[in-house]
Each structure stands twice: as structure tokens, then as C-alpha cells.
Amino acid sequence: MKSQHAAPFILAIRRDLLLAARHKTEIVTALFFFVIVVNLLPLGIGPDADLLRKIAPGALWIGALLATLLGLQRLFAPDHADGTLEQMALSPQSFTLLVAGKIVAHWLVSGLPVVLIAPVLGLQFDLPGRSLGLLMLSLLLGTPILSLIGAVGAALTLGVRGGGALLSLLILPLYIPALIFGAGAVEADLAGLGAEGHLSLLGAVLVVSLFFAPWASTLALRVALE
Amino acid sequence: MLSVTQLTCQRGERVLFQDLHFELPDAHWLQIAGANGAGKTSLLRILAGLTEPVQGTVLWNGVDIGAERSLWHRDLLYVGHQGALKEELNPQENLLFSLGLEGFESSPAAIRNALQQLGLHGREHLPVRYLSAGQRRRVLLSRLLLRPARLWILDEPYTALDVHASQVLTHQIEAHLQQGGSVILTSHQSIPLSGGSCLTL
Numbered sequence: 001m002k003s004q005h006a007a008p009f010i011l012a013i014r015r016d017l018l019l020a021a022r023h024k025t026e027i028v029t030a031l032f033f034f035v036i037v038v039n040l041l042p043l044g045i046g047p048d049a050d051l052l053r054k055i056a057p058g059a060l061w062i063g064a065l066l067a068t069l070l071g072l073q074r075l076f077a078p079d080h081a082d083g084t085l086e087q088m089a090l091s092p093q094s095f096t097l098l099v100a101g102k103i104v105a106h107w108l109v110s111g112l113p114v115v116l117i118a119p120v121l122g123l124q125f126d127l128p129g130r131s132l133g134l135l136m137l138s139l140l141l142g143t144p145i146l147s148l149i150g151a152v153g154a155a156l157t158l159g160v161r162g163g164g165a166l167l168s169l170l171i172l173p174l175y176i177p178a179l180i181f182g183a184g185a186v187e188a189d190l191a192g193l194g195a196e197g198h199l200s201l202l203g204a205v206l207v208v209s210l211f212f213a214p215w216a217s218t219l220a221l222r223v224a225l226e
Numbered sequence: 227m228l229s230v231t232q233l234t235c236q237r238g239e240r241v242l243f244q245d246l247h248f249e250l251p252d253a254h255w256l257q258i259a260g261a262n263g264a265g266k267t268s269l270l271r272i273l274a275g276l277t278e279p280v281q282g283t284v285l286w287n288g289v290d291i292g293a294e295r296s297l298w299h300r301d302l303l304y305v306g307h308q309g310a311l312k313e314e315l316n317p318q319e320n321l322l323f324s325l326g327l328e329g330f331e332s333s334p335a336a337i338r339n340a341l342q343q344l345g346l347h348g349r350e351h352l353p354v355r356y357l358s359a360g361q362r363r364r365v366l367l368s369r370l371l372l373r374p375a376r377l378w379i380l381d382e383p384y385t386a387l388d389v390h391a392s393q394v395l396t397h398q399i400e401a402h403l404q405q406g407g408s409v410i411l412t413s414h415q416s417i418p419l420s421g422g423s424c425l426t427l
Contacts, residue, residue: 007326007331008326008328011323011326015327018315019314023314082310082311082312082313083310086304086308086310087304087310088327089276090275090299090304091328092296092299093327094296226276226277226278
């Protein structure tokens with residue numbers, strides 16, 4: 001028996017992916033939620049192609065926000081309830097690294113499918129091909145931010161009665177920068193302006209949250225475990 | 227050696243215990259007794275480093291457990307009230323992941339062997355959801371065989387175990403003590419082991 005450093009991080013991801021594979025309904029529910037929310041808008045607004053194209057980036061991004069929110073509560077709650085989180089905190093390995101693994105797994109399960117299906121939904125809004133690619137790119141940079149910031153909220157509201165509503169109130173305002181730069185990138189491209197500025201800012205938000213979110217989540221989890 | 231000085235635990239307004247002193251040398255075991263709600267589990271959680279005490283220090287080989295958390299947790303094996311078992315996974319997967327997350331690699335053969343010793347032969351591939359309370363405890367206790375540690379902290383290890391499994395557990399504790407390890411456990415029963423001390427909260 002020997003100890004390794006990267007192995008526990010990979011194992012934390014593998015473990016959550018395996019658990020997700022045994023709970024397929026949860027993944028499918030979040031994804032369908034995304035599809036339905038985004039689909040409701042064209043139905044409600046009517047077949048005005050210009051208008052639809054204009055609201056498409058915002059609609060898809062808001063759909064992605066809400067879909068991420070749906071699964072966030074389950075990020076730490078089951079592990080907290082059955083004591084796994086306690087064991088992780090007692091691991092000689094870095095707790096932060098294990099929490100980071102859980103966040104990565106959450107993104108793979110809830111963020112990545114949204115990125116992959118977004119262009120199909122974008123077609124319904126009559127988005128041109130180049131904007132579809134840009135939409136995917138903005139979501140690829142943006143959905144990890146949603147998982148990372150969401151993890152902090154999920155950790156803070158762990159064990160709080162009615163934590164779900166509180167989590168939304170806490171997290172949705174923090175998603176505003178990602179929403180503005182993410183949707184803004186596609187909108188800027190549609191308007192014929194460059195999207196680089198928005199994408200750079202989105203990347204900057206990603207880097208900052210990559211740096212702080214696992215650490216902040218770990219601190220909040222330690223408090224929740226006391 | 228574990229030394230505890232002037233430990234005070236407070237839950238909300240209530241002081242559960244204060245000015246607790248004790249030492250646990252290597253190759254010794256300690257039973258913590260007390261009525262329900264006396265603070266047994268709270269004490270164990272403080273010792274493990276999950277909860278900060280209001281006052282007092284816990285030293286492991288002379289070093290504060292908060293100062294060298296990773297070293298402390300390498301030497302410590304904590305089996306708590308809650309199972310830390312995933313209902314959707316089978317015992318083998320559960321153990322593989324829980325050992326792996328602690329940085330210990332173990333082969334499926336070793337895990338099968340440990341499960342067999344605890345009488346779970348033929349149930350390695352059954353999701354934990356289908357196991358009884360006693361069988362779940364056995365899965366947990368097979369960690370004692372698989373994960374090397376100097377000090378075991380066991381919260382109510384004898385709960386839900388039948389006569390045979392209790393004997394196996396007692397043998398495991400004996401073997402651990404013989405190898406120079408130490409054990410802290412809570413129990414409402416008397417422990418059929420010699421040479422231990424008892425702390426009543």
C-alpha cells in the first residue's frame with residue numbers, strides 16, 4: 001500500500017461519476033429542464049426571427065444557470081448525510097483537492113451536457129453557425145464557473161433547513177458576471193463586434209473562481225461538519 | 227501517545243464536559259462511557275479534529291493535532307456513527323473508494339479477503355442498500371483490516387453486531403493492541419478485553 005497525490009483527486013471524480021451513473025434520472029432531469037426552459041421562450045414570444053435571435057444568448061444562458069442550480073443541492077448533501085464528507089475531512093489527503101474533484105465531477109455531469117446540447121437549441125432561435133460555435137465556447141468557459149461558485153453556495157447552505165431556496169438567493173446574484181460576459185460574447189458577435197473582450201473577461205472570472213471556490217467550499221464544509 | 231489536557235466541550239449553551247485530562251499510551255485502549263447525550267461522540271469528534279474544542283489541547287506524540295493535520299489523520303482511523311457507505315455501491319466499491327480517498331491503495335483481492343473475514347462472503351457485489359444494519363457495520367469494520375493506522379477511534383463499534391462479529395471485532399482490537407496500536411471506543415456494554423481503562427463522562 002502506498003500513497004499518491006493525484007490519485008485521490010482522480011478517484012473523487014471517478015466516484016462521483018459512478019454514483020451519477022447509478023442515478024441517471026438526476027442527470028436527465030437537469031438536462032431536460034434546460035431544454036424545456038429554453039424551449040418555452042420561443043413558444044411564449046412567437047415566431048419573430050429577429051427578436052428570437054436577439055434574445056437567444058440570454059435565454060440559453062439563463063437556462064444553463066437554472067439547470068445548474070437544480071443539481072447543486074445534491075452536490076454535498078448526500079455525502080454529508082451518510083458521513084462520507086466526514087471521512088473526506090479526516091483523510092490524510094488534502095480535503096480541498098477532494099472537494100475540487102467533486103466539483104469537477106459535478107461539471108462533467110451537469111455542465112458538459114448543457115454545452116453539448118446548446119447548439120441544437122440555438123438553431124431553434126435561428127442563430128447563425130458562427131454564433132453557435134461562440135455560444136458553445138462561452139458556455140464551455142462559463143459552466144465551470146457556475147459549478148465552482150455554486151459549490152461555495154452548496155457548502156454554505158449545507159444542513160440548513162430550506163437550504164434550496166436560500167441557495168438560489170445566495171448564488172444567482174453571484175452568477176451575474178458570468179451571465180453578462182457569457183451572453184454578452186454571443187450578443188457582441190451577432191452585432192458584428194468582436195467577442196474577444198467578453199471571452200477574456202469570462203476566462204478571467206473562471207481563473208479567479210478556480211482559484212478561490214474549492215478553497216472557500218472546503219472552509220464552509222469544515223464549518224458545516226462541526 | 228495521545229494526551230488530552232483541560233478539554234472543554236460546549237454545545238450551544240450547555241457545557242458537556244470541562245477540564246478533561248487523560249493520556250493514552252501506545253498499545254493501550256480506553257473506553258469512554260456515559261449516559262446518552264453525555265458528550266461521548268462530541269469528545270470523539272474533537273479528538274479526531276472534526277470539531278474545535280472551546281478550550282484545551284489534544285496532542286498526538288507531543289504535537290497539536292491541528293498543527294499537523296495530515297500527519298495526524300494518517301495515523302488515525304475514525305469509524306463514526308454514520309456509515310459513510312454509499313447505498314448504491316457494493317461493499318467492494320465502497321471500500322475501494324473510501325481507502326482511495328485517504329490515499330491508500332488496495333487490491334480487490336485484499337478487500338475481498340477482508341470482507342470474507344468479517345463473514346460477508348458472497349455479498350461483495352450486492353449494493354449496500356440490500357444489506358442489514360449488522361452487515362453494514364461489518365463492511366465498515368473491514369476498514370480496520372485494510373487501512374493501516376496507529377490509533378483507532380471507534381464510535382459504538384459493537385452496535386448491531388451479532389455474537390460472531392463481536393468476537394471478530396474483539397480479536398481485531400487485540401491484534402491491533404499487540405502491534406503497539408491504541409484504541410479509543412465508546413460502548414454501553416462491557417468490553418471483553420483486559421488491560422484497558424474507562425473514562426466516564
